[in-house]
Amino acid sequence: MTHVLVIEDDSAIRSSLVRSLSERGHAVSSAANGLAGLQQALDQTPDVVLLDLGLPDLDGHSLLTMLRAVRDTPVIVVTARDDDPSVVAALDNGADDYVVKPFGMDQLQARIRAVLRRTGSGDADRVITVGALAVDPAARTASLDGAPLELTRREFDLLLHLARRPDEVVTKREILGEVWNLPYSGSERTVDVHLSWLRRKLGETAAHPRYLHSVRGVGLRLSAPQDTGTADGPATGEDATTAPEPGPAR
Known part of the structure; x- marks a missing residue:
């Protein structure tokens, strides 16, 4: 079972992601801000992190840099920012993929599978x-x-x-x-x-x-x-x- 950590400040989006991912067989945990999400990433060692860039306490790019300094956990940026500088900055800072809101759950599920294959998580090692x-x-x-x-x-x-x-x-x-x-x-x-x-x-x-x-x-x-x-x-x-x-x- 894949463990997904959702770091998203919007409660409606966060709840929807947790519910939909759980229904698809994932173990899901979530955080409403960057520092809480970073702590969970360190304590729980999830298989993949879904990271929103617009967090209330930390810019998502800063959180991504902090996470990359201590963990190789695959990160998929999930955000409404669709401008090229944001995409390039996220990928340069260590994101494994970038998904722009709104998106379909089938697409997100496929992205999670692809990132896990690409990074060699779980049995793929x-x-x-x-x-x-x-x-x-x-x-x-x-x-x-x-x-x-x-x-x-x-x-x-x-x-x-x-x-x-x-x-x-x-x-x-x-x-x-x-x-x-x-x-x-x-x-x-x-x-x-x-x-x-x-x-x-x-x-x-x-x-x-x-x-x-x-x-x-x-x-x-x-x-x-x-x-x-x-x-x-x-x-x-x-x-x-x-x-x-x-x-x-x-």
Whole structure:
């Protein structure tokens, strides 16, 4: 059961969130101001925090900075502020996601699931193995055939996201939203470039994939090789193009 801490000063919104999240099977606690919320975050170690920016005692950005100094708890900012500076400041200060009021509970539930997957909370901390590929979310390390892989931050995040859903086709739009935290309308070329670098480090190509398979018009699938000689034939996705050499860690 996921423990959600709601830090929201509006009593009607707070009560609605507590009720709706509880109905969806979460354990929920709440606080009406920043200092009380910070204390609960320290005492209760929730799985995820829903944080309003417009609090009566502390600005939400300040609270986020204070929380990040002592906890790695995933934080989803839930606020009426929809201006770019507020969004950028929240993400730069350590927020894992940003939801603008009003919002639907189905959307918020999906955001909670996505953040928990992305940050490796709960059972997601276990080492994931797909064939000879091993991904450790807690240590943020990966190895292939026992040899460590030297991955940039984004390459690891991309590999982890796919490894958590082996044999499933994941769209590039979803990857943009959950790995890069970009709008679903962002450029899919970002995914293509990092995918090309990741393939290279896994010792495969788009024309001869072993683990990373492109599905034309749909997305990507991470699957264990059927045998060491498996090749799926010519690449059919956009990532078949040659990408530049990887630069500094992203």
